[in-house]
Amino acid sequence: GENVEQHPSTLSVQEGDSAVIKCTYSDSASNYFPWYKQELGKRPQLIIDIRSNVGEKKDQRIAVTLNKTAKHFSLHITETQPEDSAVYFCAASGGSQGNLIFGKGTKLSVKP
Amino acid sequence: DAGVIQSPRHEVTEMGQEVTLRCKPISGHNSLFWYRQTMMRGLELLIYFNNNVPIDDSGMPEDRFSAKMPNASFSTLKIQPSEPRDSAVYFCASSPPLRAGYTFGSGTRLTVV
Numbered sequence: 001g002e003n004v005e006q007h008p009s010t011l012s013v014q015e016g017d018s019a020v021i022k023c024t025y026s027d028s029a030s031n032y033f034p035w036y037k038q039e040l041g042k043r044p045q046l047i048i049d050i051r052s053n054v055g056e057k058k059d060q061r062i063a064v065t066l067n068k069t070a071k072h073f074s075l076h077i078t079e080t081q082p083e084d085s086a087v088y089f090c091a092a093s094g095g096s097q098g099n100l101i102f103g104k105g106t107k108l109s110v111k112p
Numbered sequence: 113d114a115g116v117i118q119s120p121r122h123e124v125t126e127m128g129q130e131v132t133l134r135c136k137p138i139s140g141h142n143s144l145f146w147y148r149q150t151m152m153r154g155l156e157l158l159i160y161f162n163n164n165v166p167i168d169d170s171g172m173p174e175d176r177f178s179a180k181m182p183n184a185s186f187s188t189l190k191i192q193p194s195e196p197r198d199s200a201v202y203f204c205a206s207s208p209p210l211r212a213g214y215t216f217g218s219g220t221r222l223t224v225v
Contacts, residue, residue, distance in 0.1 A: 003114055034213055034214070043216075043217065043218050043219055044203070044216050045216070046215075089155060099145065099157060099160050100214060101157065102155040102157075103154070
């Protein structure tokens with residue numbers, strides 16, 4: 001089945017800097033890659049997603065890139081703000097299993 | 113839309129007791145997922161349903177865990193008997209056809225003492 005690895009597990013940046021979180025997946029049939037943000041004590045919420053027919057997608061300060069050949073995808077947050085502090089999860093879906101498999105998460109801390 | 117609704121929000125029970133968690137997916141969503149979240153293991157998929165039919169339950173940890181979806185608007189996850197190691201936050205999520213993205217419920221924080 002699908003296996004998703006996520007790095008780093010923790011990331012601390014200064015306000016205004018960029019943050020990059022990377023994930024790799026194992027099932028070459030996966031074709032949908034969402035990212036979720038989870039604030040303390042709350043539910044994971046979808047922030048951006050990308051499908052396998054697209055290499056990059058942007059939404060304001062957030063962007064996701066996908067390299068299907070290498071089977072890895074990344075989340076980029078520019079001009080980070082303290083409210084970006086949360087745990088971010090990547091996920092992969094659409095392979096033989098047809099369900100979302102999540103990475104272990106990255107705890108992002110943005111220091112004012 | 114009220115989103116995915118889970119109940120209860122918190123559950124504290126004694127070891128050996130039966131626990132039932134409930135979920136109401138978003139109307140029109142045809143896939144429903146149960147996840148368990150712990151610090152050590154992250155978000156683990158337990159089981160998912162498509163059109164009320166269980167598709168993959170390989171993530172269900174033991175026979176003590178069971179899940180049902182009697183209709184398109186309701187699902188339950190039952191643990192019988194419960195054990196302290198079952199303590200976790202259990203999330204239900206639903207997605208529409210073609211899987212445009214999951215929507216998670218608020219979760220049930222289960223504590224087994």
